[in-house]
Amino acid sequence: MGATEVRGMEEKKIELLSAGYRTWHLANLIMFSLLLVTGLSLIALPWLSWLAYAVGTPLATLSGLDPDAYAVTAGVQLFRTLHRLFGPIWGAVTIAYFLYLLLSNRIVIHRALLKPIGVQLREAFYVAKAYSIGGEIPEDVRRHMHRHNVLAVYANAFLVIGFVLLGISGISIMFFTPAGDLHRLMIVIHNIGFYSIMLFVLSHIFASLHPRNFWLASAMFGNGMVSEKHAREDMPAYFNEKK
Template sequence: MDKIEIISIGYKIVHHWNLLLFTVLAITGGVLFSIEVTSWFAYIIGSPLSTVLGTDPVTAGVQLLRTSHRFIGFIWGALLITYGIYLLAFRRVEIFKPLARPLSKQMAEAKALIRHYLTGRPLPPDVEKELERHNVLVSYMAILLFISIIFLSASGVLLVYKDALGISAATASWLVLLHDIGFALGLLFVAFHLFAVTHPSNRPLLVAMFGDGKAELSWVQKHMPKYLARRGLR
């Protein structure tokens, strides 16, 4: 066996849709967040519709971007909820397995991984042999993403229905702040994620995600030994 599947087709589909939807939400949200700076983008978007809507291009663009942001936000939320239910129902949650270990071992793995990523220092054998499908840094990043999604989802839904719920302007301003914090945490996750997947030692993961979902067995044996052991493939 030269290669082994580490990323299923379902995982890839969800990942790619997440990538697409989050990117669109980031762009539309970023424009709405700083319209004074990005009015040129709103102008480009709104120009074709300004005559039909009977308003100026920037206003038309903002309206279109706001509507798109809300609609796509609900689609993204539905995708996350559906996939989350699937993972829980079929016990496919792999990403938090490293958190089952004692905190001291988590910290030792995290420190070793950070040194490896930043300086290229090899992982200690006792850390390497405990590596799961996802390492402990990925688990921590997943928690960061989860918090981001909660902030974005809760504040976003409440802002959309603020009039129906009778939410005051003061409360709405706090919800906007919460939404912005969630967005910032999401961008922080993306930055960490991009750094990790573009690191030379993780290149097989990147190739698998955008390829056939498989990686060389020798690489998996080195980077995911416990995952292989659980599958009886060590």
């Protein structure tokens, strides 16, 4: 997220997304996808029974079990074990990265929330309009736009809520092995956490791959550099503050 300046042949480029941010994002994407596949095989087995079967057939055979009877069970048990391994790793990496950003004073995402609520709602309306039916964001709204627009920040709230719910219930299920009603309650909390994170992920992927933001997605999966003009137009309040 540093702002190293590089002069290109025709247009000035700046590094908006640092190597650390991009590496963390890629690791996050991979770990989240692994958790999604292993987790869905536990809560939505009919969708993924083919995968559990494919993974479980050699596993059952190697374990001396009859693959015709135990392939899916063996596959699901492997996914359960992997889910319990990837969950804490994802949690630890995310908390470590968050603490690093906090301690090095690099968190700017909340800045959009410091604006008066009326200004936030106006921005939310015009950003939603631009994403759905198109049209330009009026100059007076754009002037207040920070590093992340308010809709992106609201979407991130679902990520934070989901992360906390998944963490509390996941730790409780793994380390305190609750039984009966308490166990069922923890599973419900885990599922609500998952749905909350999916609200973030779906809106995040929609916004990131939207033609308006494609320059940002290219930088995220490229070298982190964006045209300064692009960044200034999309996040003027952030640039004016940095000056």
